Amino acid sequence: MKKIVTIGEVMLRLSPPGNQRFFQTHSFDVEFGGSEANVGAALAYWGMHVAHITAFPDHEIGWAAAGQLRKNGIDTRFIPHIPGRMGVYYLEQGAMQRSSQVIYDRAGSAFANFDGSKLDWDSILDGVDWVHWSGITPALSQHCADLTLTALKKANEKGIKVSGDLNYRSNLWQFGKAPHEIMPALMELTHVIIAGTRDFKQCLNEDYKSFTEVRNMAFDRYPKLEYIVKTDRISHSSSNNTISASLYSKKKTYSSRSYELTHIVDRVGTGDAFGGGLIYGLLHLGPKDAIEFAMAAGAIKHSVPGDILLCSLQEVQELAAGEGGGKIKR
Amino acid sequence: MKKIVTIGEVMLRLSPPGNQRFFQTHSFDVEFGGSEANVGAALAYWGMHVAHITAFPDHEIGWAAAGQLRKNGIDTRFIPHIPGRMGVYYLEQGAMQRSSQVIYDRAGSAFANFDGSKLDWDSILDGVDWVHWSGITPALSQHCADLTLTALKKANEKGIKVSGDLNYRSNLWQFGKAPHEIMPALMELTHVIIAGTRDFKQCLNEDYKSFTEVRNMAFDRYPKLEYIVKTDRISHSSSNNTISASLYSKKKTYSSRSYELTHIVDRVGTGDAFGGGLIYGLLHLGPKDAIEFAMAAGAIKHSVPGDILLCSLQEVQELAAGEGGGKIKR
Amino acid sequence: MKKIVTIGEVMLRLSPPGNQRFFQTHSFDVEFGGSEANVGAALAYWGMHVAHITAFPDHEIGWAAAGQLRKNGIDTRFIPHIPGRMGVYYLEQGAMQRSSQVIYDRAGSAFANFDGSKLDWDSILDGVDWVHWSGITPALSQHCADLTLTALKKANEKGIKVSGDLNYRSNLWQFGKAPHEIMPALMELTHVIIAGTRDFKQCLNEDYKSFTEVRNMAFDRYPKLEYIVKTDRISHSSSNNTISASLYSKKKTYSSRSYELTHIVDRVGTGDAFGGGLIYGLLHLGPKDAIEFAMAAGAIKHSVPGDILLCSLQEVQELAAGEGGGKIKR
């Protein structure tokens, strides 16, 4: 069984039930989620060995967060419980022409303040096949940027493949550095980059006219880079999207089928499900099947409440193979 | 900030959760709503100063009704708590080919029996820019018809604009008068009438072959009338409607874009959201932008549970401007 | 009022609320259902006199099951409470491209072990117009197969019409007999068979190239057979199906309109709703109207949570007549 390590913050997710707005709710559904741990959870549900690196508050809600990762099959042995607050994100599910809204309340969290310099990366990376990071982590604090860089250096030293989801977020990067001061060093150590044109522009503080231009630049500049992966989404409304994805090597392009997604249940975490599917695919399948598997994982996540893709390998495989008729399975 | 007064009954709304039928439910979701207060609540959510005129029972459920209006930003200082029952409406949300059902249980409510003759209209209308009424109120009782007429006379005396939603309901008008004995006097005092051909026919007890015929008659007969406003809705199913609206002055017609509404959450109160949008639009925008804003308000209400449009000015403005892609807002 | 008897197991249905998966739920919604009792409940809701034959455990959950049948208008006087367990089925509602899942846990239930040989069929069938069975019951145990055969013999002796839904389920038939050892004798005693080509193949252990071939064989082989009824369903996704149905007599074919079903609420029990509609139709209407009524019943069931069609005669009639616009009924 493949071993994967994921790195990043896990937040408490608070969302009004059903289609209620924040203004009218009297309760919040409780989930825990974060982009990189969501990737890990999808992989763990498929039987991979996944360990996640983060830090949690040393109180009962921090214990609950760790417990939820464990339930999802993630190895939490490397996660310290330290003083600090729990990062929170409030999520209001959109519907129809009304957008979903996220209110982040993550500043000053235990993980953002976590000095990860004493993590034992030799133990963490022992026997590991893949490391996954995202552009959210280095945007949180200098500590977090350092932690990411250390992890990627260690992984490259050990010959472990690295994937990174650039995931540029304009409301982060509050700690005094700009993305282009941090991200290039991380991208150099990454073999599979998930990103669109805008992500590259923001992370490099450079301008590009097209994705083709980006692709040429990236494969030129980063010799370790094997694949760039890009998803395309048309949002007709909060309830109805069309999505597809492509995998680019230096020479070739592999494109998935396109999915018409109506009756969307929960759009959050669909990119992470795609990321988990991509890692699974690249570890087990050829590039064409990998991008098809990844897109099927991302598509079916839209039907599952919460941040996490809770779908079996067989369910994703069937959808990737074109079977999505929604018949009752008995 | 503009000041608006709305007048009408507010009922306790009891609805089974989700898609359940009355026959199978074990709980009711509790909301409070009524056409005119719904209009007021939309305006209050956008920061207008709104006072509502009604009467509530003098018991804890009547207090809760007033509390809910206050939460929605409505000034309740003119609302008396008097003996009598709380009007109720039971709402079963339809889905697919199954219609929504409303069972009214409003006869004999505190408001229907309310002798409003001692309301201090000079205080109520002090500094007010707009008064809104609907055809439901005069249909409840002679007291209610009198109250409406008094309000409209006072408003006209003070040069306050008046809008009225004719809103003909065949199951009301039980108190001994027919609509055409009451409504014409109210229509004469109204500057903006929201109504379709059927509403005019029923309220005037006259026959019209087309809306054009209605429009000509109305502008001829009511010299104060500035606009007639009409919405058009095609109900493909309880979950899927197409809507648009037009604003008619004596000389010109302004039509909104048409919305394809799939995955409908709650259709109740969408006409009231439109009405609130219309008043906001006519107070702040030109006629073309007003009808576009009104229709966007009506459209986006279909995504919000309950009677009330809980959407910000910015959300409605973006939809009116053609942005409705349902992307997650972070 | 017509009298109908239905025969079969009723299970406890446990389903996570909303769109949750089994892995993430913390509660189950509780319903009771079973194919034949679902047929009976639809008929009882329309005012027919319906008695159901089954057996329940002699504990509080068995009493609750009987209570729920009574609530739905079914006469439970012939149902014994005996030692044994309650059959269970776990239902996870699908959404979008994700299928619904059923986990059956019905082996060894009170009904499967029920020795029905002492049932007083003369009392049960007194004044009865119609008996309904399905292929699930004889698949449970030799006792259940015997009980079905006895019921059909008695019904035929008394000149009572019999309908049977072949409903082949590959995960049943565990008690040592194959379908073709049991089903032919039951089909001989049945006047209306609901089945598709696959059901006939499996029940008879014979091969057919087309439904036309099946139809010719069946009317040849079973002289009592008056109608074969077949539904056609295209599953675009768990949330979107297209359905229609046809009624075949020896000479003629009557086809219903086709329904485009989007925003599906609960697909379970839709075939049973169709079956109830068919019995009602054949008892009260001509064959063309009967198949139209049956298909409307099956279609509108997709909007009702639970196993049971809780829609009035008028609602089904309106949909069968082509009115399905989803307007609010006040």
Add this chain to the structure above:
Amino acid sequence: MKKIVTIGEVMLRLSPPGNQRFFQTHSFDVEFGGSEANVGAALAYWGMHVAHITAFPDHEIGWAAAGQLRKNGIDTRFIPHIPGRMGVYYLEQGAMQRSSQVIYDRAGSAFANFDGSKLDWDSILDGVDWVHWSGITPALSQHCADLTLTALKKANEKGIKVSGDLNYRSNLWQFGKAPHEIMPALMELTHVIIAGTRDFKQCLNEDYKSFTEVRNMAFDRYPKLEYIVKTDRISHSSSNNTISASLYSKKKTYSSRSYELTHIVDRVGTGDAFGGGLIYGLLHLGPKDAIEFAMAAGAIKHSVPGDILLCSLQEVQELAAGEGGGKIKR
């Protein structure tokens, strides 16, 4: 099995979940209840044949009310569905030093307006052993008073025992008659009267210094009277009561044990559970055991949510026998 007929209104009961107040709730738990039907439901749960006489609105909520009676084992065949509203009572559960509150909204209900003069009492009372009424019904309307009197005359003609719970409620009796104009004729036809001193005073418009005085008067004045039954309750708080009861024949007094009731779940319907227990007891046991069984039924009801005693014969018998240790039953 004994046959019992109960007569009276059944209301929709709406209560905030848990300990919430009306002012703060966002949902109501839905139950159906009414004093006499509650008595009947307790008896039906013990296997008696119980038919209830009332009238329900002819809409889906009225059908749900009838369905709930059927679930509880009550024969609803004599209940007409007629135009009119559903009587409602809002219940806020008290706790600690805070009292429970009931807001009645029952005026003008279908039952209050029901002209019962065409009820077929010969069918209703065929084979019946016991008829139960309460002082609530004649207090609702002249129609209801007439219906009660007719029922009691018919029962006495047929030699059926009659019990009546005087249950004086000061907020009823709005239809123009005073209790003493109606109640004496009903009391004359009643063999078992459940009442305290205050009930007798109010129903007879007479003054009594003590229960002994009442008892002497009653046995003197009503020759058919066999038993007077009185409960004694000390309310320490909403969560903690002490109760006991006594059964008086002309000559003898039988007193139950006293129960210390802490951790009260739902006090509503406990008098009705007592009444059901009394009828069961007098039909099956001697007077000493009957009052002990009745008081156990009333006591254990405090632990069951809703209006209805859902406890088995065995559970009540064990408590009546002094076993109430609350051990887990496996």
Add this chain to the structure above:
Amino acid sequence: MKKIVTIGEVMLRLSPPGNQRFFQTHSFDVEFGGSEANVGAALAYWGMHVAHITAFPDHEIGWAAAGQLRKNGIDTRFIPHIPGRMGVYYLEQGAMQRSSQVIYDRAGSAFANFDGSKLDWDSILDGVDWVHWSGITPALSQHCADLTLTALKKANEKGIKVSGDLNYRSNLWQFGKAPHEIMPALMELTHVIIAGTRDFKQCLNEDYKSFTEVRNMAFDRYPKLEYIVKTDRISHSSSNNTISASLYSKKKTYSSRSYELTHIVDRVGTGDAFGGGLIYGLLHLGPKDAIEFAMAAGAIKHSVPGDILLCSLQEVQELAAGEGGGKIKR
């Protein structure tokens, strides 16, 4: 009607339903509360005119907080919506021998960072009879300490009575000042101090051997001081407390009755309910009746879920008068 102004932070309260622990919950009940606003809400529920001074985030959850204050009858016109986060407190309800737990996450809230120097105290205090503050506010930040001092100076200038609940919390006071550097100046401007010996010790950084010593010191040192008020609570368990209170003037002591509180529903906010009752009492009653009313308000709050005392004047008066029998009110 008396006018009262309260000052302080209002937090989002998140608590698992029922008796669940943080570790096991999947949803949070949502309330808003804060000591001083809780005091104000109790007074508003009794019909007083109450305005609250605080600051909220300028997003939908901040709007919901303001809406909830309005629902509770509080005038929110002076509350700015500014950038910043919403203060949160997580509450796990204890039961039996297990304590309730509060996890504060309030650092860096909009209110803590609020520069209140531009508040228009002349408008805020226009016609006001009473101002209430607590020791929590000056403990949050220098801004908050300044705001409190300004408010108290202005109130004293205008001859408005001031009450203060010292409410020492060791986990606050993180901004660089110790209590004794801030509190004495506030206590000098306060006419009614609610505090026990420990509060005085901590706020003054002085040692006292007994409450008598504290009392003598306080009346000596603070010439404006009219009353010290102290509650006494014995916690047998989370579900069972005994409470009483005393009001001390320079010369006299007035003690309330003692309440045995079993079956506690929600202990949070009971001190604030007491504070609201005290202000009401001192504004309307003599000292003996005031302390009795205050203690009744504090006692009955234990039965109401949430931070706020939602009990009518009549309910508190009846309990203060010794009527607490928990009978059902119809």
Add this chain to the structure above:
Amino acid sequence: MKKIVTIGEVMLRLSPPGNQRFFQTHSFDVEFGGSEANVGAALAYWGMHVAHITAFPDHEIGWAAAGQLRKNGIDTRFIPHIPGRMGVYYLEQGAMQRSSQVIYDRAGSAFANFDGSKLDWDSILDGVDWVHWSGITPALSQHCADLTLTALKKANEKGIKVSGDLNYRSNLWQFGKAPHEIMPALMELTHVIIAGTRDFKQCLNEDYKSFTEVRNMAFDRYPKLEYIVKTDRISHSSSNNTISASLYSKKKTYSSRSYELTHIVDRVGTGDAFGGGLIYGLLHLGPKDAIEFAMAAGAIKHSVPGDILLCSLQEVQELAAGEGGGKIKR
């Protein structure tokens, strides 16, 4: 950190919310529990390394069961997922004088049919300090009895301490053996036996007049036996119990304080919490402190919903030290 292995079945626990009866519920709260895993979960919550040995069905509900163990901190790596059903127990929470009821539906579960002969006990027991079993497991099937015996032999070979909770259940032992044919061999290999007089009688099929007689026999007959532990419980009602416990060595008796438990939340699993506390105590404390810690763990479990003691070491220690005042912890 100590390492513990627990062995036994884990069932799906289905219970109506709150105080509802099975007959009236419309949903079940979902938990997973089983005596031995409950012991393990308490220990894992305190930071011990705990692995549990059982078998689960190979479907999504079986995966959820394993996930829940992981959330609770239990190592699930040795648990196979095999064909078979999930054992179920239905739990109706009692209240007041009404008993809790358990309906077991565990026959034929995956674990009962599990052939554990290929478990790798050398891996399982590597570095382990303690093994815990209960009398439920050998009562399920010959396979389960064999599995238990093998585990105990291996543990004794490796010098690992063994505790066993005799836990006699009359409704088990259906597989053809009587307890005394199986239990003595297991008791011989056990160092700490939790049992009362009745358990010894049933497991040995012998009669004893007193616990003293049992104690003498046991220490005589089982040379490895170090402690017998016995709890004493008086059930005043489902809501109110008194408990205490004693630990007996050959020579000495250590008795815990007695707890008065009112307002009981969930009595299920309290014996298992006691067992977990006992193992913790005997591994870390002397016998007197061990029995005090164990009883505190058992007592505080009554306040936690579900099967599992979710209380921190500190909470149990404080209660064991006599601090149980229920003050709010901030």
